[in-house]
Amino acid sequence: MSAPLVTCMVEQWRTRLGDACRSMAWSSQGRLLVVGADGRSLVDEPGQVTAPMSPDPLHAAWLGERRVAIVDAITGVVFAGSGNVDTQFVAGARRVDSAGGRTVVAGSNILSVFGHPDSGARPDVVTTGVGHSHSLVHAAGALWAVGGTTGLALVDASLGCVDIRIELDGVAALDYAPATGRLVAADLAGSIHVLDLRWPERGIELDGYPDPVRRVAIASAGDLVVAPADDELTWWWLDHSGKPGAEPDRGIGHDATITALSMSADRLVASGDASGLVRIWSPFLTDYPVASASLDAEVVEVRWSPDGRRLAMAAMSGEVAVLEVTPGLLA
Amino acid sequence: MPVTVFAGPDALRLALRLQSPGDCVVASNWNGPGSVLIEPDVAHRTRECPCCAIRLDLVDGLLRAARRRRRPRRLLLVADPNDDLTTMTYTLLSDADLARHVRLDGVVMAVDAVAAATRIAAPGLIGNELELDALAVADVIVLGRSGELTTDGFGRLVSAMRDVNQVGHVCAPALSLRGDDRPDDDVVMGLDAWHGAPTLSAAIPSVSRRDRDDVPDTVVLRQAAPLDPDAIDEWLTWLVDTHARRLLRMQGALAVVSASARVCCHGVRSFAMSHSEAADPVTSRRNDSLVIVVGHGLDVDELSSGFAATRAR
Numbered sequence: 130m131s132a133p134l135v136t137c138m139v140e141q142w143r144t145r146l147g148d149a150c151r152s153m154a155w156s157s158q159g160r161l162l163v164v165g166a167d168g169r170s171l172v173d174e175p176g177q178v179t180a181p182m183s184p185d186p187l188h189a190a191w192l193g194e195r196r197v198a199i200v201d202a203i204t205g206v207v208f209a210g211s212g213n214v215d216t217q218f219v220a221g222a223r224r225v226d227s228a229g230g231r232t233v234v235a236g237s238n239i240l241s242v243f244g245h246p247d248s249g250a251r252p253d254v255v256t257t258g259v260g261h262s263h264s265l266v267h268a269a270g271a272l273w274a275v276g277g278t279t280g281l282a283l284v285d286a287s288l289g290c291v292d293i294r295i296e297l298d299g300v301a302a303l304d305y306a307p308a309t310g311r312l313v314a315a316d317l318a319g320s321i322h323v324l325d326l327r328w329p330e331r332g333i334e335l336d337g338y339p340d341p342v343r344r345v346a347i348a349s350a351g352d353l354v355v356a357p358a359d360d361e362l363t364w365w366w367l368d369h370s371g372k373p374g375a376e377p378d379r380g381i382g383h384d385a386t387i388t389a390l391s392m393s394a395d396r397l398v399a400s401g402d403a404s405g406l407v408r409i410w411s412p413f414l415t416d417y418p419v420a421s422a423s424l425d426a427e428v429v430e431v432r433w434s435p436d437g438r439r440l441a442m443a444a445m446s447g448e449v450a451v452l453e454v455t456p457g458l459l460a
Numbered sequence: 461m462p463v464t465v466f467a468g469p470d471a472l473r474l475a476l477r478l479q480s481p482g483d484c485v486v487a488s489n490w491n492g493p494g495s496v497l498i499e500p501d502v503a504h505r506t507r508e509c510p511c512c513a514i515r516l517d518l519v520d521g522l523l524r525a526a527r528r529r530r531r532p533r534r535l536l537l538v539a540d541p542n543d544d545l546t547t548m549t550y551t552l553l554s555d556a557d558l559a560r561h562v563r564l565d566g567v568v569m570a571v572d573a574v575a576a577a578t579r580i581a582a583p584g585l586i587g588n589e590l591e592l593d594a595l596a597v598a599d600v601i602v603l604g605r606s607g608e609l610t611t612d613g614f615g616r617l618v619s620a621m622r623d624v625n626q627v628g629h630v631c632a633p634a635l636s637l638r639g640d641d642r643p644d645d646d647v648v649m650g651l652d653a654w655h656g657a658p659t660l661s662a663a664i665p666s667v668s669r670r671d672r673d674d675v676p677d678t679v680v681l682r683q684a685a686p687l688d689p690d691a692i693d694e695w696l697t698w699l700v701d702t703h704a705r706r707l708l709r710m711q712g713a714l715a716v717v718s719a720s721a722r723v724c725c726h727g728v729r730s731f732a733m734s735h736s737e738a739a740d741p742v743t744s745r746r747n748d749s750l751v752i753v754v755g756h757g758l759d760v761d762e763l764s765s766g767f768a769a770t771r772a773r
Contacts, residue, residue, distance in 0.1 A: 299503035
């Protein structure tokens with residue numbers, strides 16, 4: 130059976146890092162960073178691999194187009210690029226993000242705000258009140274959402290204060306839809322919370338999962354949320370008020386546990402599983418993937434480029450591939 | 461990949477002495493070659509429910525250690541003195557992401573024999589509440605520096621240990637022929653002690669009552685006849701539902717009428733799992749059922765009568 134969406138996918142390159150992939154990030158102009166567990170990083174293409182920059186890397190982000198930040202369980206955050214490397218200690222550093230001239234590092238009950246590009250300056254430290262950080266997403270302007278052990282905090286990095294704090298159990302994943310100001314948060318209790326940052330009191334809860342939800346994605350338009358649980362994918366369409374319009378679509382997406390998830394600017398969803406299989410889904414055809422690819426071990430990350438035309442995927446074995454994807458149209 | 465949990469005051473020292481090339485030490489108080497640093501981070505799957513507490517740092521740290529291109533041979537997880545071992549074992553057994561990569565191999569309690577002997581001579585308990593809980597579920601108790609005790613002192617210490625844990629193997633490496641105070645590798649690791657049928661000497665009594673609430677109870681339940689599948693299922697559900705907050709460890713092998721092989725079961729707090737013994741080496745008689753329950757405030761009579769009632773008619 131052929132899909133009504135004819136999506137073309139061409140492999141651009143494939144390589145193998147010296148160790149498992151720990152984190153991937155695209156810059157806003159489409160530069161790729163892949164950080165391995167041995168601290169070495171691949172930049173843009175297979176031949177460009179750095180020396181080890183971090184003893185136990187956890188997460189990475191681009192700071193503009195020429196510098197990167199890598200957080201690490203031991204040293205804090207490493208800023209590298211443009212010919213120099215600088216390390217700053219951040220207690221319990223787990224996640225990093227950068228936007229609008231600021232770089233933020235989420236750590237143990239804190240968000241450290243660095244003024245980009247002068248990363249050598251001392252950071253402003255905001256107490257989040259949500260315990261250890263597990264997820265971080267840039268919302269709007271100087272606002273970042275931090276998900277932690279005991280809740281969710283919306284931090285205003287320009288004022289150095291917490292705007293909103295909500296008690297939730299183990300917020301493992303966050304995503305944000307800039308067009309509608311909707312923030313989606315997934316927690317250990319198996320609930321997915323959709324918050325409208327313009328009217329936070331209007332939040333809704335999408336529940337029904339028996340297991341913790343560790344991955345979630347929302348379309349940039351804010352009208353679609355997708356989350357995996359074990360081998361299942363569940364899709365919720367949201368109406369203009371942010372409420373689910375109908376019963377969610379739920380289907381077995383993989384034969385093995387889903388271990389990675391990412392949604393593109395075109396609402397294509399990439400999911401990777403414990404067997405190394407990567408599938409691409411259209412929200413209009415949720416019971417059959419529109420394309421598939423594979424890696425040779427458990428997929429640890431899939432990540433769409435900002436324009437939605439390239440998909441990077443990486444495995445526990447260190448195998449990394451980049452695919453060029455052309456979304457089809459409804460037949 | 462097997463994970464051995466080292467608990468007790470001497471846990472880190474023992475783990476580092478046993479670390480071989482290819483082993484990875486996961487600890488909050490050690491950052492050396494071949495190690496992963498963690499920082500205790502407890503969350504709840506259900507808000508403020510103590511029996512649903514999970515160590516998120518363990519999930520993350522053990523996955524970091526296991527998900528490598530060249531995977532470690534074994535993981536040596538060191539509990540901090542302030543760690544609640546039950547939360548650690550619950551996390552190891554119940555987290556689905558961890559279960560794909562690691563398997564709880566055993567719990568090793570590392571005790572400084574001289575310090576422990578001094579404490580019980582006071583007279584006093586052999587440890588605080590967290591230490592007693594860990595001691596009660598340990599598969600191996602390693603008594604370091606036991607060569608410095610008198611014979612009587614050593615005997616009293618072993619007796620005090622046995623009062624808390626009748627099932628685990630007590631090991632005093634300093635008294636071995638080698639005498640270098642380091643246990644043999646295969647005594648403390650490679651046990652696979654949390655998944656198969658429990659091993660137990662027939663001499664161990666069916667129940668052990670405690671005089672003090674802070675010392676966990678151990679209840680050993682036996683039956684030498686096949687069990688009714690519905691009745692045993694219902695009893696196990698009741699056991700977990702009514703004891704989750706105080707259940708430190710449950711492990712059994714059940715001879716069920718309808719099953720061709722015995723059913724192994726194990727659990728901690730609100731988590732319980734079962735599988736056919738056929739997946740493990742068959743070591744025991746097919747019609748013998750055995751369940752060991754370790755927990756606080758166990759009603760021995762209630763447990764015994766409930767288990768006895770599961771016998772097939």
